[in-house]
Amino acid sequence: xxxxxxxxxxxxxxxxxxxxxxxxxxxxxxxxxxxxxxxxxxxxxxxxxxxxxxxxxxxxxxxxxxxxxxxxxxxxxxxxxxxxxxxxxxxxxxxxxxxxxxxxxxxxxxxxxxxxxxxxxxxxxxxxxxxxxxxxxxxxxxxxxxxxxxxxxxxxxxxxxxxxxxxxxxxxxxxxxxxxxxxxxxxxxxxxxxxxxxxxxxxxxxxxxxxxxxxxxxxxxxxxxxxxxx
Numbered sequence: 001x002x003x004x005x006x007x008x009x010x011x012x013x014x015x016x017x018x019x020x021x022x023x024x025x026x027x028x029x030x031x032x033x034x035x036x037x038x039x040x041x042x043x044x045x046x047x048x049x050x051x052x053x054x055x056x057x058x059x060x061x062x063x064x065x066x067x068x069x070x071x072x073x074x075x076x077x078x079x080x081x082x083x084x085x086x087x088x089x090x091x092x093x094x095x096x097x098x099x100x101x102x103x104x105x106x107x108x109x110x111x112x113x114x115x116x117x118x119x120x121x122x123x124x125x126x127x128x129x130x131x132x133x134x135x136x137x138x139x140x141x142x143x144x145x146x147x148x149x150x151x152x153x154x155x156x157x158x159x160x161x162x163x164x165x166x167x168x169x170x171x172x173x174x175x176x177x178x179x180x181x182x183x184x185x186x187x188x189x190x191x192x193x194x195x196x197x198x199x200x201x202x203x204x205x206x207x208x209x210x211x212x213x214x215x216x217x218x219x220x221x222x223x224x225x226x227x228x229x230x
Contacts, residue, residue: 018066018067018148018151019151022153023151023152026124026125029125031123033055033088033123033124034056034125034153035123035126035127037052037053037054037134037157038128038158039052039108039161040162044186044206045188045196045205045206045211046096046181046206047096047168048094048095048165049111050091050093050111051094051111052157052160052164053115053118054088055088055119055123056156057087057088061156062079062086065083065155066155067158068158068163083156083160088121090118091115091118091160092110092112092113093164094107094111096204099206125140125141126141126142127147127151127154128141128143129146129147130144130145165185166185176202179195179196181204193211196212197215200215
């Protein structure tokens with residue numbers, strides 16, 4: 001008796017891996033240097049936003065590139081070294097002060113622009129993760145929603161930005177061990193919020209973000225300088 005065919009869909013549908021389809025399309029239009037751009041760190045309550053731009057010449061790029069969020073830390077570190085060895089990279093950091101001054105979206109786009117400007121080669125085409133293109137592009141650009149899971153160049157940029165920011169947060173964690181930055185990377189985890197409530201904000205906390213702003217108001221209210229006086 002022949003085995004029965006299983007026509008049911010798989011229980012778990014794995015997301016597609018990034019390809020160079022977008023890069024090939026740009027090359028057919030005459031582009032040579034195609035830059036993938038991504039940022040990491042929009043959501044956290046503390047620390048900078050880090051943006052990276054990566055250009056691979058020709059069809060050479062490391063195997064296994066993927067959205068940095070889908071990779072284990074050790075795999076991100078391994079791919080980071082390969083990307084640095086095989087591609088042109090540039091990284092820009094938007095500080096906490098800049099985020100509070102400009103707002104998170106503008107600071108992120110500023111960092112992307114700075115990363116592109118720092119590349120050793122002038123890109124002919126730019127592929128950006130998300131909905132928005134950074135200002136002042138010197139060439140055509142495409143904003144691709146979910147681009148870090150679709151384009152190898154954007155995936156590479158996401159890995160470079162993630163590894164760079166994680167290393168910075170590790171340094172921040174050593175300087176301010178009471179917050180555990182090296183574990184949660186500044187995101188609003190239960191442990192981070194507990195530490196914020198216990199110790200108040202440190203200089204790296206984003207004062208324009210609601211949980212930090214609320215805690216700053218409490219700290220100011222508790223300051224003896226603002227106590228009632230008879």
